[in-house]
Amino acid sequence: MDQPTKEQVFNDLVKIIRDLAEDWEFSGEITPDTTMLGDLSFESIDAVALASAIEELYGQSFPFAEYFSQLEERKIEDLRVQDVVDFIHGHLQPAETKG
Amino acid sequence: MNRQCLLLGLDGASFDYLEPLIREGVMPFLGRFFASAARAPLQSVVPPLTPPAWTSLVTGRSPGRHGIFDFAAPEGPGSLFQRMISSRDLSGETLWSIANRHGRRATALNFPAMHPPPAVDGCVIPGWVPGRWIRRAVRPAELFDRLKKEADVQVEALGYWPDQESKAIEGCRREEYEPWIRLHIEREREWFRALRYLMTADPTDLTAIVFDGADKLLHLCWTSIDPRSAPEPSEAPFVHLRGLCLQYFRELDSFLEALVGLAGPETTVVMASDHGFGPTDTLLSLNTWLAENGFLVWASDGPHNGEAERVHYATHEIIRGLDRARTQAVALMPSANGIWLLKDGERWREGFDSDEYRSLRVRLVEGLLDARRPDTGERVVRRVWTREEIFAGPFFERAPDLTVELVDSGHVSVARNSRAVTVRAQVMGCHRPLGVFAIGGPGVRGGAQLGVRSILDVAPTILHAMGLPIPAAVEGHVVEEAFERDWRQAHPVVHERAGAAPDAENGSGEEMDAQSREQIARRLKALGYMG
Structure with a gap:
């Protein structure tokens, strides 16, 4: 299977976010510039759920803890959907190397 | 007719404090059950900690062979960063998957390392899932709505909330005790209501459940539950808090x-527990000790508490706070008392197998064994375990290099406190290695x-009681002496041959064959863990 494009990753991520956010009734539009905490009302604990859902979808691990820890040195409030897409896409492994 | 089993998990249960509660009339049913059951103290895993211990209890395997060592696990093979464990970290069959394989349905409520929920024929509500996303965590998916509509269960209340849970080890202000205890009383009611509904409707x-409120209460309110540890047992606030704690145990007894x-x-x-409980009045701040003894160097802008003492830091706070190039050892989690070498x-x-690695471990072990209380000069560390001693198995590389066992079996602090060993202002509860095991029902030697x-013996004993064979990968043994002689003769223990069972929970693996074992043996040898 070909490596997902950034656009495909974005669509996957939007689907996951919509599913997760159902519990706090978010129904607005999600764009690449939507901020995770400010616009989507994500809380720090949701990062675990988000990471788990993404890992389940792609069948591989991602270094989310390290990623989020680096973000805290900047302002995590500014984290955009596109930032997460870039991170996921940058760490996708070819299918044959997934463990 | 299929023989059935009900596993009632009592997190943190110990005969040491349950028997006084029974004598006081707080838990009359438990008293009657224990009297009619076969019972034994239950030796937990090392360290006696909720995720590895419950996982060992439901798999019959030790942590090195099921892969769960702590609440968190390294994010990757070489990473210090830790992420929460999930069901994907658990390898091997559980009681529920074994039961399913033999055509028996299973219900598992509130066990750790069960999220995302495995494909079980029956019902699963994992433990340790934040209430905010528990809807996605139940299996089958429609169970969430059924529990709400048909049983009026507040399913979100079954989840945990990190800010609340941390009070169990960090402590809290006096006025926070009562709402915190009530939170656990109410959550236990919801678990009970959920299981009662399932046992009736489906x-x-x-059927298995963990009631884990006792563990939380015992950590923070030990002196209220065990008056022997209370400094002034007649003090009004103590009496009030004790009353609330006893309400929890009374309700649990009725459940x-x-x-x-x-x-x-x-x-x-x-009935079984993952570990026991006892008092602790000492706090070993492991990273502070490592820094004082030259094994850890904080960066100039590393974390600092001032005079306040803490137990927990987020792992990334610790990692970012290190001068990593000059650090040889660090503790990352306050739960499993592990030390990771750098x-x-x-x-x-x-x-x-290098002299450098072995020498570093020897220096750490010798130094830690000489850590002492400031008031009495007594040692605070009973033993320091290497991972090959306690985590042998295919997953040992996920485990910390060393594990510190304290004299009182308590947990360490990973915070940068002002002193390495301090005496706590208040006695708290901490895990102990001996929990409880009691079995009642057909064929059991009552009394x-x-x-x-x-703890590895619980899973095979349950399987045997259900008339199921014991998979070859199970390390524990059936507690045969819990059964009457006639019953034993009529129901001999049956073992499956190696290769008869899938080895991985997700079914992706096969039973470890001779070739795999040989590969692991070679790997262990290459790493210096086998002669």
């Missing part, structure tokens, strides 16, 4: 009675008091 052959009644006399009932700023990943058994 009964399964194997146990109702569930055993629902199960019926033909069902085998097992070489050139990274996790030590090879050369485990038998057995010697200490291993």
Whole structure:
């Protein structure tokens, strides 16, 4: 299977976010510039759920803890959907190397 | 007819404090059950910690062979960063998957390492899932709505909330105790209501639940539950808090009675705990000790508490706060008391048989064994375990290099406190290695008091009681002496041959064959763990 494009990753991520956010009734539009905490009302604990859902979808691990820890040195409030897409896409492994 | 089993998990239960509660009349049903059951103290895993211990209890395997060592696990093979464990970290069959494989349905509520929920024929509500996303965590998916609509269960209340849970080890302000205790009383009611509904509306052959409120209360409110540890037992606030704690145990007793009644006399009932509990008044701040002894160097802008003492830091706070190039050892989690060794700023990943690695461990062990209380001069560390001693198995590389066992079996602090060893202002509760095991039902030797058994023995004993064969990968043994002689003769223990069972929970693997074992043996040898 070909490596997902950034656009495909974005669509996957939007689907996951919509599913997760159902519990706090978010129904607005999600764009690449939507901020995770400010616009989507994500809380720090949701990062675990988000990471788990993404890992389940792609069948591989991602270094989310390290990623989020680096973000805290900047302002995590500014984290955009596109930032997460870039991170996921940058760490996708070819299918044959997934463990 | 299929033989059925009800497993009632009592997190943190110990005969040491349950028997006084029974004598006081707080838990009359438990007293009657223990009297009619075969019972034994239950030796937990090292360290006696909720995720590895419950996982060992439901798999019959030790942590090195099921892969769960702590609440968190390294994010990757060489990473210091830790992420929460999930069901994907658990390898091997559980009681529920074994039961399913033999055509028996199963219900599993509130067990750790069960999220995302495995594909079980029956019902799963994982433990340790934040309430905010528990809807996605139940299996089957429609169970969430059924529990809300048909049983009026507040399903979100079954989840945990990190800010609240941390009070169990960090402590809290006086005025926070009562709402915190009530939170656990109310959450336990919801678990009970959920299970009562399932046992009525959708009964399964194997039904299992963990009631874990006691663990939380025992950590923070030990002196209220065990008056022997209370400085002034007649003090009004103490009496009030004790009353609330006893309310928890009274209600728990009524839940146990109702569930055993629902199960019926033909069902085998097992009560078991992941570990015991006891008091602790000492705090070893492991990273502070490592820094004082030259094994850890904080960066100039590393974390600092001032005079306040803490137990927990987020792992990334610790990692970011290190001068990694000059650090040789660090503790990352306050739960499993683990020490991770570093070489050139990274996790030590090879050369485990080198003089450098072995010498570093020896210096750490010798130093830690000489850590002493400031008031009495007594040692605070009983033993320091290497991972090959306690985590042998295919997953040992996920485990910390060293594990510190304190004299009182308590947990360490990973915070940068002002002193390495301090005496706590207030006695708290901490885990102890001996939990409880009690079994009642058909064929059981009622009233038998057995010697200490291993937590690995619970799963095979349940399988045997259900008339199921014991998979070859199970390390524990059936507690045969819990059963009457005639029953044993009529129901001999049956073992499956190696290769008969899938080895991985997700079914992706096969039973470890001779070739795999040989590969692991070669790997262990290469790492210096086998001669």
